[in-house]
Amino acid sequence: MLSEVERLREIIRLDTEISTVQDLDILLERILTEARRITNADAGSIYIRDKDYLVFSYVQNDTLQRKLPPGEKLIFTTFKVKINKKSISGYVAATGETLNIPDVYEIDEDAPYSFDSSYDKISNYKTTSILTVPLKDTRGEVIGVLQLINKQNYKGKVVPFNDEDEIITLHFASTASMALQRARLTRALILRMIQMAELRDPKETGAHVNRVAAYATEIYERWAKNRGMGQDEINKKRDILRSAAMLHDVGKIAISDVILKKPGRFTEEERKMMKAHTYLGARLFIDRQSEFDEIAMMVALTHHENWDGTGYPGHIDIMTGKPLKTDSKGRVVPLKGEEIPIFGRIVSIADVYDALSSKRVYKEAWTEKDVLCEIKKLSGKKFDPDVVDVFFDALDVIRSISSRYPDSKK
Secondary structure (H helix, E strand, O other), X not given: OOXXXXXXXXXXXXHHHHOOOOOHHHHHHHHXXXXXXXXXXXXXXXXXXXXXXEEEEEEEEHHHHOOOOOOOOOOOOOOEEEOOOOEHHHHHHHHOOOEEEOOHHHOOOOOOOEOOOHHHHHHOOOOXXXXXXXXXXXXXXXXXXXXXXXXXXXXXXXEOOOHHHHHHHHHHHHHHHHHHHHHHHHHHHHHHHHHHHHHXXXXXXXXXXXXXXXXXXXXXXXXXXXOOOOHXXXXXXHHHHHHHHHOOOHHHHHOOHHHHOOOOOOOHHHHHHHHOHHHHHHHOOOOOOOHHHHHHHHHHXXXXXXXXXXXXXXXXXXXXXXXXXXXXXXXXXXXXXXXXXXXXXXXXXXXXXXXHHOOEOOEOOOOHHHHHHHHHHOEOOOEOHHHHHHHHHOHHHHHHHHHHOOOOOO
Protein backbone atom coordinates (compact mmCIF):
# COMPACT_ATOMS: atom_id res chain seq x y z
CA MET A 1 0.00 0.00 0.00
CA LEU A 2 1.46 3.37 -1.05
CA SER A 3 2.07 6.16 1.49
CA GLU A 4 0.81 9.69 0.72
CA VAL A 5 4.31 10.84 -0.29
CA GLU A 6 4.75 7.78 -2.51
CA ARG A 7 1.37 8.43 -4.13
CA LEU A 8 2.34 12.01 -4.97
CA ARG A 9 5.60 10.82 -6.48
CA GLU A 10 3.69 8.24 -8.51
CA ILE A 11 1.30 10.89 -9.82
CA ILE A 12 4.22 13.05 -10.98
CA ARG A 13 5.79 10.04 -12.71
CA LEU A 14 2.53 8.90 -14.27
CA ASP A 15 1.75 12.36 -15.65
CA THR A 16 4.75 11.91 -17.94
CA GLU A 17 4.48 8.18 -18.52
CA ILE A 18 0.78 8.07 -19.47
CA SER A 19 1.31 10.84 -22.02
CA THR A 20 3.72 8.61 -23.99
CA VAL A 21 1.19 5.81 -24.63
CA GLN A 22 0.03 5.96 -28.25
CA ASP A 23 -2.73 3.38 -28.66
CA LEU A 24 -6.24 3.92 -27.32
CA ASP A 25 -6.88 0.41 -25.99
CA ILE A 26 -3.45 0.09 -24.37
CA LEU A 27 -3.98 3.52 -22.79
CA LEU A 28 -7.37 2.58 -21.33
CA GLU A 29 -5.89 -0.55 -19.79
CA ARG A 30 -2.95 1.43 -18.39
CA ILE A 31 -5.15 4.20 -16.95
CA LEU A 32 -7.24 1.67 -15.07
CA THR A 33 -4.20 -0.23 -13.79
CA GLU A 34 -2.44 2.87 -12.47
CA ALA A 35 -5.56 4.49 -10.99
CA ARG A 36 -6.26 1.30 -9.04
CA ARG A 37 -2.66 1.10 -7.88
CA ILE A 38 -2.44 4.63 -6.48
CA THR A 39 -5.74 4.22 -4.59
CA ASN A 40 -5.18 0.57 -3.64
CA ALA A 41 -8.48 -0.43 -5.28
CA ASP A 42 -9.16 -4.14 -5.69
CA ALA A 43 -11.14 -3.69 -8.90
CA GLY A 44 -12.27 -1.12 -11.41
CA SER A 45 -13.64 -0.39 -14.85
CA ILE A 46 -13.53 2.22 -17.59
CA TYR A 47 -16.45 3.38 -19.69
CA ILE A 48 -15.97 5.42 -22.87
CA ARG A 49 -18.71 7.73 -24.12
CA ASP A 50 -20.35 6.90 -27.43
CA LYS A 51 -23.07 9.53 -28.09
CA ASP A 52 -25.80 8.90 -25.45
CA TYR A 53 -24.22 5.74 -24.08
CA LEU A 54 -21.24 4.62 -22.03
CA VAL A 55 -19.40 1.65 -23.52
CA PHE A 56 -18.01 -0.72 -20.90
CA SER A 57 -14.46 -0.91 -22.27
CA TYR A 58 -12.14 -2.44 -19.65
CA VAL A 59 -12.48 -4.19 -16.32
CA GLN A 60 -9.91 -5.40 -13.79
CA ASN A 61 -10.48 -7.34 -10.58
CA ASP A 62 -7.61 -8.67 -8.48
CA THR A 63 -9.80 -10.95 -6.37
CA LEU A 64 -11.30 -12.69 -9.40
CA GLN A 65 -7.94 -12.67 -11.21
CA ARG A 66 -6.32 -14.65 -8.41
CA LYS A 67 -8.84 -17.45 -8.98
CA LEU A 68 -7.61 -17.94 -12.55
CA PRO A 69 -4.64 -20.12 -13.58
CA PRO A 70 -1.29 -18.26 -13.84
CA GLY A 71 -1.01 -16.26 -17.06
CA GLU A 72 -4.75 -16.22 -17.77
CA LYS A 73 -6.72 -12.99 -18.10
CA LEU A 74 -10.13 -11.99 -16.84
CA ILE A 75 -12.67 -12.26 -19.66
CA PHE A 76 -15.35 -9.58 -19.81
CA THR A 77 -18.23 -8.76 -22.11
CA THR A 78 -18.59 -5.32 -23.67
CA PHE A 79 -21.97 -3.65 -23.16
CA LYS A 80 -23.53 -0.19 -23.19
CA VAL A 81 -25.08 1.86 -20.38
CA LYS A 82 -27.56 4.64 -21.14
CA ILE A 83 -26.30 8.02 -19.93
CA ASN A 84 -28.88 9.12 -17.38
CA LYS A 85 -29.05 9.54 -13.62
CA LYS A 86 -30.39 6.05 -12.87
CA SER A 87 -27.05 4.20 -12.67
CA ILE A 88 -23.89 5.27 -10.85
CA SER A 89 -21.74 5.54 -13.98
CA GLY A 90 -24.61 7.11 -15.94
CA TYR A 91 -25.13 9.73 -13.22
CA VAL A 92 -21.44 10.72 -13.26
CA ALA A 93 -21.45 10.96 -17.07
CA ALA A 94 -24.67 12.97 -17.12
CA THR A 95 -23.70 15.44 -14.39
CA GLY A 96 -19.91 15.54 -14.59
CA GLU A 97 -19.83 15.07 -10.81
CA THR A 98 -17.72 12.63 -8.76
CA LEU A 99 -19.49 10.00 -6.68
CA ASN A 100 -17.74 8.51 -3.65
CA ILE A 101 -20.00 5.83 -2.18
CA PRO A 102 -18.82 4.05 1.01
CA ASP A 103 -21.22 1.10 0.57
CA VAL A 104 -23.28 0.59 -2.59
CA TYR A 105 -25.74 -1.62 -0.71
CA GLU A 106 -26.61 1.29 1.58
CA ILE A 107 -27.31 4.01 -0.98
CA ASP A 108 -29.98 6.42 0.26
CA GLU A 109 -33.43 5.62 -1.14
CA ASP A 110 -33.80 9.27 -2.18
CA ALA A 111 -30.71 9.10 -4.43
CA PRO A 112 -31.58 9.24 -8.15
CA TYR A 113 -29.10 6.45 -8.91
CA SER A 114 -28.93 2.85 -7.70
CA PHE A 115 -26.49 -0.04 -7.76
CA ASP A 116 -27.11 -3.03 -10.03
CA SER A 117 -26.08 -6.06 -7.96
CA SER A 118 -26.54 -8.58 -10.80
CA TYR A 119 -22.81 -8.62 -11.64
CA ASP A 120 -21.96 -9.38 -8.01
CA LYS A 121 -24.36 -12.33 -8.07
CA ILE A 122 -22.99 -13.68 -11.38
CA SER A 123 -19.33 -13.32 -10.39
CA ASN A 124 -19.72 -14.16 -6.70
CA TYR A 125 -17.97 -10.90 -5.84
CA LYS A 126 -19.04 -8.37 -3.17
CA THR A 127 -18.83 -4.73 -4.24
CA THR A 128 -18.74 -2.31 -1.34
CA SER A 129 -16.97 1.02 -1.81
CA ILE A 130 -16.98 2.77 -5.20
CA LEU A 131 -15.25 5.94 -6.38
CA THR A 132 -16.54 7.08 -9.78
CA VAL A 133 -14.98 10.07 -11.54
CA PRO A 134 -15.66 11.67 -14.93
CA LEU A 135 -13.04 11.83 -17.66
CA LYS A 136 -13.39 15.24 -19.30
CA ASP A 137 -11.92 16.77 -22.45
CA THR A 138 -10.39 20.25 -22.67
CA ARG A 139 -13.86 21.75 -23.19
CA GLY A 140 -15.14 20.16 -19.98
CA GLU A 141 -17.31 17.60 -21.78
CA VAL A 142 -17.42 14.07 -20.35
CA ILE A 143 -15.70 11.58 -22.66
CA GLY A 144 -15.72 8.65 -20.27
CA VAL A 145 -15.98 7.43 -16.69
CA LEU A 146 -13.38 5.85 -14.43
CA GLN A 147 -14.78 3.64 -11.67
CA LEU A 148 -12.67 2.25 -8.81
CA ILE A 149 -14.04 -0.49 -6.58
CA ASN A 150 -13.27 -1.72 -3.05
CA LYS A 151 -10.39 0.29 -1.66
CA GLN A 152 -8.27 -1.86 0.67
CA ASN A 153 -6.29 -0.81 3.74
CA TYR A 154 -2.87 -2.21 4.66
CA LYS A 155 -4.55 -5.28 6.21
CA GLY A 156 -6.46 -6.04 3.00
CA LYS A 157 -9.80 -5.00 4.49
CA VAL A 158 -12.25 -3.15 2.23
CA VAL A 159 -12.71 0.46 3.36
CA PRO A 160 -14.31 3.61 1.88
CA PHE A 161 -12.31 5.82 -0.47
CA ASN A 162 -11.25 9.01 1.34
CA ASP A 163 -11.02 12.69 0.33
CA GLU A 164 -7.38 12.37 -0.70
CA ASP A 165 -8.27 9.45 -2.97
CA GLU A 166 -10.76 11.76 -4.68
CA ILE A 167 -8.23 14.56 -5.15
CA ILE A 168 -5.49 12.27 -6.47
CA THR A 169 -7.85 10.34 -8.75
CA LEU A 170 -9.33 13.54 -10.19
CA HIS A 171 -5.84 14.86 -10.92
CA PHE A 172 -4.87 11.58 -12.53
CA ALA A 173 -8.15 11.56 -14.48
CA SER A 174 -7.35 15.02 -15.85
CA THR A 175 -3.96 13.87 -17.15
CA ALA A 176 -5.45 10.62 -18.45
CA SER A 177 -8.21 12.51 -20.27
CA MET A 178 -5.70 14.58 -22.23
CA ALA A 179 -3.77 11.45 -23.17
CA LEU A 180 -7.07 9.78 -24.07
CA GLN A 181 -8.02 12.60 -26.45
CA ARG A 182 -4.66 12.33 -28.18
CA ALA A 183 -4.92 8.54 -28.45
CA ARG A 184 -8.42 8.83 -29.91
CA LEU A 185 -7.12 11.27 -32.50
CA THR A 186 -4.29 8.87 -33.38
CA ARG A 187 -6.77 6.00 -33.69
CA ALA A 188 -9.06 8.15 -35.84
CA LEU A 189 -6.20 9.05 -38.19
CA ILE A 190 -5.21 5.39 -38.55
CA LEU A 191 -8.82 4.38 -39.22
CA ARG A 192 -9.10 7.08 -41.88
CA MET A 193 -6.10 5.60 -43.63
CA ILE A 194 -7.80 2.22 -43.40
CA GLN A 195 -11.06 3.67 -44.73
CA MET A 196 -9.10 4.80 -47.77
CA ALA A 197 -7.96 1.22 -48.23
CA GLU A 198 -11.52 -0.01 -47.64
CA LEU A 199 -12.72 2.09 -50.57
CA ARG A 200 -10.33 0.04 -52.67
CA ASP A 201 -10.62 -3.33 -50.91
CA PRO A 202 -13.88 -4.17 -49.03
CA LYS A 203 -12.01 -6.77 -46.92
CA GLU A 204 -9.93 -4.07 -45.26
CA THR A 205 -12.45 -2.80 -42.68
CA GLY A 206 -11.97 -0.98 -39.41
CA ALA A 207 -13.41 -3.94 -37.49
CA HIS A 208 -11.01 -6.36 -39.21
CA VAL A 209 -7.89 -4.33 -38.47
CA ASN A 210 -8.96 -3.65 -34.89
CA ARG A 211 -9.42 -7.37 -34.31
CA VAL A 212 -6.12 -8.30 -35.97
CA ALA A 213 -4.26 -5.69 -33.93
CA ALA A 214 -5.90 -6.76 -30.66
CA TYR A 215 -5.17 -10.44 -31.34
CA ALA A 216 -1.57 -9.58 -32.19
CA THR A 217 -0.92 -7.64 -28.98
CA GLU A 218 -2.43 -10.42 -26.86
CA ILE A 219 -0.29 -13.05 -28.60
CA TYR A 220 2.81 -10.88 -28.35
CA GLU A 221 2.39 -10.28 -24.61
CA ARG A 222 2.19 -14.01 -23.87
CA TRP A 223 5.05 -14.80 -26.26
CA ALA A 224 7.26 -12.17 -24.61
CA LYS A 225 6.40 -13.30 -21.06
CA ASN A 226 7.32 -16.86 -22.00
CA ARG A 227 10.78 -15.53 -22.85
CA GLY A 228 11.20 -13.63 -19.60
CA MET A 229 10.86 -10.15 -21.04
CA GLY A 230 10.19 -7.41 -18.47
CA GLN A 231 6.70 -5.95 -18.24
CA ASP A 232 7.84 -2.39 -18.99
CA GLU A 233 9.42 -3.47 -22.27
CA ILE A 234 6.37 -5.60 -23.11
CA ASN A 235 4.04 -2.65 -22.50
CA LYS A 236 6.11 -0.41 -24.75
CA LYS A 237 6.16 -2.92 -27.60
CA ARG A 238 2.47 -3.76 -27.21
CA ASP A 239 1.60 -0.09 -27.52
CA ILE A 240 3.53 0.27 -30.77
CA LEU A 241 2.43 -3.09 -32.21
CA ARG A 242 -1.26 -2.30 -31.60
CA SER A 243 -1.13 0.66 -33.99
CA ALA A 244 1.36 -0.85 -36.42
CA ALA A 245 -0.69 -4.03 -36.85
CA MET A 246 -3.74 -2.00 -37.85
CA LEU A 247 -1.77 -0.82 -40.89
CA HIS A 248 -0.53 -4.24 -42.02
CA ASP A 249 -2.29 -4.02 -45.41
CA VAL A 250 -2.12 -0.27 -45.96
CA GLY A 251 -0.07 -0.87 -49.13
CA LYS A 252 -3.26 -2.03 -50.89
CA ILE A 253 -4.04 1.65 -51.43
CA ALA A 254 -1.47 1.52 -54.23
CA ILE A 255 -2.93 -1.57 -55.95
CA SER A 256 -5.20 -1.15 -58.98
CA ASP A 257 -8.97 -1.63 -58.55
CA VAL A 258 -8.86 -3.99 -61.53
CA ILE A 259 -6.88 -6.39 -59.34
CA LEU A 260 -8.32 -5.68 -55.88
CA LYS A 261 -11.92 -6.06 -57.01
CA LYS A 262 -11.45 -8.85 -59.54
CA PRO A 263 -14.06 -11.56 -58.78
CA GLY A 264 -12.14 -14.46 -60.33
CA ARG A 265 -8.67 -15.93 -59.98
CA PHE A 266 -5.60 -13.78 -60.55
CA THR A 267 -3.28 -14.32 -63.46
CA GLU A 268 0.37 -14.83 -62.56
CA GLU A 269 1.11 -11.20 -63.41
CA GLU A 270 -1.84 -9.96 -61.34
CA ARG A 271 -0.76 -12.11 -58.39
CA LYS A 272 2.71 -10.59 -58.62
CA MET A 273 1.23 -7.08 -58.60
CA MET A 274 -0.99 -7.94 -55.61
CA LYS A 275 2.01 -9.20 -53.64
CA ALA A 276 3.58 -5.77 -54.09
CA HIS A 277 1.25 -4.34 -51.41
CA THR A 278 3.72 -5.61 -48.80
CA TYR A 279 6.69 -3.50 -49.83
CA LEU A 280 4.50 -0.62 -51.05
CA GLY A 281 3.03 -0.44 -47.54
CA ALA A 282 6.46 -0.74 -45.95
CA ARG A 283 7.70 2.09 -48.15
CA LEU A 284 5.35 4.50 -46.35
CA PHE A 285 7.48 4.11 -43.22
CA ILE A 286 10.92 4.10 -44.84
CA ASP A 287 11.82 7.52 -43.42
CA ARG A 288 11.95 6.17 -39.90
CA GLN A 289 11.39 8.80 -37.22
CA SER A 290 10.49 6.46 -34.37
CA GLU A 291 10.22 2.84 -33.31
CA PHE A 292 6.63 2.90 -34.55
CA ASP A 293 7.85 3.51 -38.11
CA GLU A 294 10.31 0.64 -37.76
CA ILE A 295 7.71 -1.85 -36.49
CA ALA A 296 4.99 -0.68 -38.91
CA MET A 297 7.40 -1.15 -41.81
CA MET A 298 8.38 -4.58 -40.49
CA VAL A 299 4.75 -5.72 -40.16
CA ALA A 300 3.64 -4.43 -43.55
CA LEU A 301 6.63 -6.04 -45.26
CA THR A 302 6.72 -9.46 -43.59
CA HIS A 303 3.21 -10.53 -42.56
CA HIS A 304 2.94 -12.72 -45.69
CA GLU A 305 6.27 -14.48 -45.17
CA ASN A 306 5.94 -18.16 -44.23
CA TRP A 307 7.87 -20.09 -41.58
CA ASP A 308 8.92 -22.72 -44.14
CA GLY A 309 10.23 -20.15 -46.63
CA THR A 310 7.38 -20.21 -49.15
CA GLY A 311 5.96 -16.73 -48.54
CA TYR A 312 6.57 -13.29 -50.00
CA PRO A 313 7.98 -10.72 -50.78
CA GLY A 314 11.30 -12.13 -49.56
CA HIS A 315 14.72 -10.51 -49.77
CA ILE A 316 13.94 -7.41 -51.83
CA ASP A 317 14.79 -3.74 -52.06
CA ILE A 318 11.78 -1.94 -50.58
CA MET A 319 12.19 1.11 -52.79
CA THR A 320 12.48 -0.74 -56.10
CA GLY A 321 10.86 -4.11 -55.40
CA LYS A 322 13.87 -5.80 -57.01
CA PRO A 323 15.43 -8.95 -55.53
CA LEU A 324 18.40 -8.65 -53.21
CA LYS A 325 18.86 -12.40 -52.99
CA THR A 326 17.88 -14.97 -55.66
CA ASP A 327 17.98 -18.75 -56.06
CA SER A 328 19.55 -20.73 -58.92
CA LYS A 329 16.52 -19.95 -61.14
CA GLY A 330 16.73 -16.23 -60.53
CA ARG A 331 13.68 -16.14 -58.21
CA VAL A 332 13.67 -13.96 -55.12
CA VAL A 333 14.48 -15.93 -51.96
CA PRO A 334 11.71 -15.65 -49.28
CA LEU A 335 12.46 -15.11 -45.61
CA LYS A 336 12.37 -18.29 -43.54
CA GLY A 337 12.02 -19.22 -39.87
CA GLU A 338 13.45 -16.67 -37.47
CA GLU A 339 14.60 -14.50 -40.38
CA ILE A 340 10.99 -13.30 -40.24
CA PRO A 341 10.66 -10.66 -37.49
CA ILE A 342 8.48 -11.78 -34.59
CA PHE A 343 5.94 -9.01 -35.25
CA GLY A 344 5.46 -10.26 -38.81
CA ARG A 345 5.04 -13.84 -37.57
CA ILE A 346 2.44 -12.79 -35.02
CA VAL A 347 0.39 -10.55 -37.33
CA SER A 348 0.42 -13.34 -39.92
CA ILE A 349 -1.53 -15.74 -37.67
CA ALA A 350 -3.81 -12.98 -36.35
CA ASP A 351 -4.65 -11.91 -39.92
CA VAL A 352 -5.37 -15.44 -41.17
CA TYR A 353 -7.48 -16.33 -38.11
CA ASP A 354 -9.67 -13.27 -38.63
CA ALA A 355 -9.89 -13.66 -42.41
CA LEU A 356 -11.03 -17.28 -42.15
CA SER A 357 -13.44 -16.52 -39.29
CA SER A 358 -15.13 -13.62 -41.12
CA LYS A 359 -17.79 -13.55 -43.78
CA ARG A 360 -16.76 -11.86 -47.00
CA VAL A 361 -18.55 -11.08 -50.27
CA TYR A 362 -16.72 -14.00 -51.86
CA LYS A 363 -17.08 -16.54 -49.01
CA GLU A 364 -18.94 -17.52 -45.87
CA ALA A 365 -17.23 -17.51 -42.50
CA TRP A 366 -15.56 -20.81 -41.62
CA THR A 367 -16.65 -22.62 -38.48
CA GLU A 368 -14.34 -22.14 -35.52
CA LYS A 369 -13.49 -25.85 -35.60
CA ASP A 370 -12.37 -25.61 -39.23
CA VAL A 371 -10.38 -22.43 -38.59
CA LEU A 372 -8.51 -23.96 -35.65
CA CYS A 373 -7.83 -27.17 -37.57
CA GLU A 374 -6.37 -25.11 -40.42
CA ILE A 375 -4.09 -23.17 -38.09
CA LYS A 376 -2.84 -26.39 -36.50
CA LYS A 377 -2.25 -27.85 -39.96
CA LEU A 378 -0.20 -24.81 -40.97
CA SER A 379 2.01 -24.90 -37.86
CA GLY A 380 5.60 -25.29 -39.01
CA LYS A 381 4.58 -24.44 -42.57
CA LYS A 382 2.99 -21.02 -42.74
CA PHE A 383 3.23 -20.26 -39.03
CA ASP A 384 5.94 -20.31 -36.36
CA PRO A 385 5.06 -23.35 -34.16
CA ASP A 386 5.85 -21.40 -30.97
CA VAL A 387 3.47 -18.62 -32.02
CA VAL A 388 0.78 -21.21 -32.81
CA ASP A 389 1.15 -22.62 -29.28
CA VAL A 390 0.78 -19.14 -27.77
CA PHE A 391 -2.24 -18.48 -30.01
CA PHE A 392 -4.03 -21.52 -28.59
CA ASP A 393 -3.04 -20.56 -25.04
CA ALA A 394 -4.69 -17.16 -25.63
CA LEU A 395 -7.76 -18.49 -27.44
CA ASP A 396 -10.32 -17.58 -24.76
CA VAL A 397 -9.16 -13.97 -24.74
CA ILE A 398 -9.02 -13.90 -28.55
CA ARG A 399 -12.65 -15.04 -28.69
CA SER A 400 -13.66 -12.23 -26.34
CA ILE A 401 -11.76 -9.68 -28.46
CA SER A 402 -13.71 -10.77 -31.53
CA SER A 403 -17.00 -9.79 -29.88
CA ARG A 404 -15.67 -6.30 -29.09
CA TYR A 405 -15.18 -5.42 -32.76
CA PRO A 406 -18.13 -6.86 -34.75
CA ASP A 407 -18.39 -6.25 -38.47
CA SER A 408 -20.86 -3.50 -39.30
CA LYS A 409 -24.09 -4.54 -41.01
CA LYS A 410 -24.23 -2.96 -44.43
